[in-house]
Amino acid sequence: MHMKILQKDLKHGFLKVKIDSSEDLWYLESIIEQSDVVSGMTERKIKIGGSEEKSKISRINVFLKIKVEKISFEDTLRVSGIIIDGPEDVPKGEYHTFSIAEGTTITIEKNHWTKYVLKKLEEATKQSAFYALIVAFDREDAIFALLKNNGYEVLLEIKGDVAKKGVDEKKTSFYKEIISKMKDYDEKYSFNSIILASPAFWKEYLLKELDDDVLKKKIILATCSSIDGGTINEILRRPELATVLEKDKSSKELSVVDELLNAINNNNAAYGMRDVKSKIDSGNISVLLVSENLIKKARADKTYSQIELLMTQAESLNAEIRIISSEDAARKLDGLSGIACLLRWKENYGKQNYEP
Template sequence: MNIITSNFKKGQVHLRVTDSDDLWYLSHIIEPGDLVKGKTTRKMKIGDSDNAKVTKKTITLKIEAETIDTGAGATTLRINGKIKEGPEDIPKDSYHSISLEDGSDVWIEKPQWLSYQKQKLKEASEKKFTYLMCIFDREEAIFALTQKQGYEILVKITGDVPKKSKTNTITKDFHQEIIKALETYAGRYQPESIIVASTAFYKDDLYKKITNKDLKKKIVLAICSSVSERALDEVFRRPELAKTLEHSRAREEQLIVEELLAEIDKENLAVYGWDDVFKAGNAGAIKSLIVTDNFIQQKKEDKKYTELDTQMKHVDTLKGTIHIISSNLESGKKVDGIGGIAAILRYKI
């Protein structure tokens, strides 16, 4: 995302969408009541009624947002609301939508920009650090690419399992298949680092067989307990990868959720579920508010987003931090499993 101009005193920013990740951020920045300006299309009839032709004309509108929806494939973000500014021939307060995609310019105006919303803008505008991950054992391998809000599974491959008498070996072809995939994805995505993790000693054997020097110097080895999406989250938390993944938002989210779960296990400085979080928020006790995007979407669908928004603003005013976690991540699924919203407290209540 490019921040073209910003004037938070007036509540105004001008942004340019540069990749689909930006749409995820904007879906949590734009709220009902915000003024959003952008280009859209309108069907127009040209000619008399008997010979009229319908054509599409590009226009610029400013609307007051009412609903914000992610399109199919998460490649568009659709904001619908009443028109506040536009061409003279379009009636004000009639409904229209603005769709954002890669390359779109958008102007957003809010009564107040909260700290976490400014932080989301900052995150989206920072350099996108990409990491390629491969976790494998003697039977299968998973390749994933980190994104700003998590990771994308690229492919899962399966090797020929040796006979029981050779259970601690990997076939030569499977090693070469993994190396070939690493070379392909490294060339396609140009990752900052490549994390190769395995159970047992398989990673070391694989590393010795890599002859591509450019590929080899990007690789960081790690340990995982299994080959699964859950293991990807495990690798994110490995202490030996702290330096390598210092720019990974997914790692930050993993760690904050781990801290939350540790406090819950100790029955100490944590609450979860809407009712208990609401009480803790009203008491001013929340240090870190953790909420999933699924929970936010459900509140919007239930027409109860205002109460969540009010609570988030209250936490922000009291200098608490707000973490919006993707429900596609294992950490997000864990938070969804305890109600979709939780908090780490400043003090026990």
Template sequence: MKIIKISSKAKKVKIRVENVDDLFYLKNFIEPGDEVKARTPRSVFLEREGDIKKVGKKLMLIKILVEKVEFIPSINQLRVSGKITQAPENVQLDSYHSIEVKPGKFLTITKKEWKKYQIERLKEAEKKTPNIMIAVVDLDQATIALLKNNRIDILSEIKNQFSLQHEEKRIQEYYQKTAEEILKYAQQMNNIILAGPGFAKEHIAKIIREKSEDIYKKITIGSVSSSTITGINEVVKLGLADKMLGESELLKESKLVEEFFLHLKKGDGFVVLGIDNTFQANELGAIEKLLVSEDKIKDKKIENLALDVESKAGKVQIISTIHDLGQQFNNIGGIGAILRFKLKWD
């Protein structure tokens, strides 16, 4: 994402969408009540002999008052819909329009409220992060994923139809197929993590080395307990990608949730869990870091809490549900806080 201009006074930001990752940020950044302006195709109608006929579409600069924001993963598109508030004179105001957002699109977003945590996430999206492949393998299956700044995308899953009881040739065919699948994506990757519970990873790494020394140099081999999405999450949790990613949003979230669960397990009074306890902690000025699941943040009550926490110099972290720790946090309520000082409840 490229932030072209930002004005906290006008509560306005102009951006250029550069990749699919940006759409994930914008899905949570743009809200009902915001205004979005962009060049967008709009149907043009002409009246001829009393009949109104559609004559095609024309690119127009249109501003809408947002009512709905929808991400469509099948076509990697964000659809922002609402009533038109500004447009060329031949376009009826207050009629409905959808702005389809894809990489390359320029948007001007005017917020009804300027939330610090949202702007921080937007600036985070501007940082360039490497493409990292994670492949977790064993004798039963392989799962290959792309690790980005704020999400994990599964690229491929391969099942081994042959067990150890089958001849060695069949097992080698599975290794070969897995290596070829990794090589298919490898050119686009900055780094590759090849991990798993057994020795399959070493066999596959050897095949890759024989085919391409350059690709082999990108590989880091590690150990995890699973060759499924659980293993992918384990790679992130164990920090195998830390040096490659830097302080990415995904890594920052994972570490923060880990810290939260550690205090929760100890029962040391340095965290609170649930809406009521979190609100009480905020009233006491105790919140250092507010953690909110992305599924909960658009609740008006929680939004107001986040703003109040920021006004008291607290930090707000939105927790994505695309990684294992984020899902666990969401499953136990999706709202809690790490505290400045210890609290004990009666």
């Protein structure tokens, strides 16, 4: 479930990765930049045959190396640029687009790996503790699975006793059994999210039976075609899973931004480029927070080097660097200019006047 690094030599600007999930594509969109060199196996149309009349177009897999000019991300990540290396029958200087999806292996070469890119790479490959509960069921069967960083573990499978007569009564009893097991597992793991999946409308019926408002707030509804051995893998390919991952990340980022807001009220934080730089210069910084929106704007405006310098200096002081990218947390930080820091020690002065 995390991007795999196959080879790494950042001293020579070289990184080879394998894409394991759709979330990896989101990270790669931030990691790959214009003027990078991307290489790997890719599909390309090639003319086969002699004369124009007799030649035909065929799609073949070839190894190509391109200098990146454009990156776009929809269902797949598309990286386009000029071919700088490849087989003899593929002319250099022509345009080519890599379509990067799950299972793709590519190599990225850069002249300089910035702090921001390295943080995104760390985030993409880090095995942080993550748990969510998947409950897949219909009116006769239910599967409980624990979703973890490295896959999932089936915790329990239960069967309902549905007879032709008294179906509604048996169904309600089965739902209560499922809800009881959900509560037990939530007490044990304290989930941030619970994915409730079923064919048809069974999940909505169960939700009506659930009277626990705290548990309800954790639930994300998903659809599956049936309840069998392939059900959990089917759910893992659903877009709802990306929602769960983002929800977990958002919770953590909101927590650190709220900590920042409290620290500002207690004169234990600074924000804005000028004041953050002042704290770094004096060594009084424990955490540096930078909005990804600010970084993207600075990269587009060719002013990112200023932020890179602050990140490098903060890191030399053993300060933690947090890139804030989830929507709610980033919006709050953007309201404070997009850059801020928590202090190592409290300074006694009046509330600062914000200057970007």
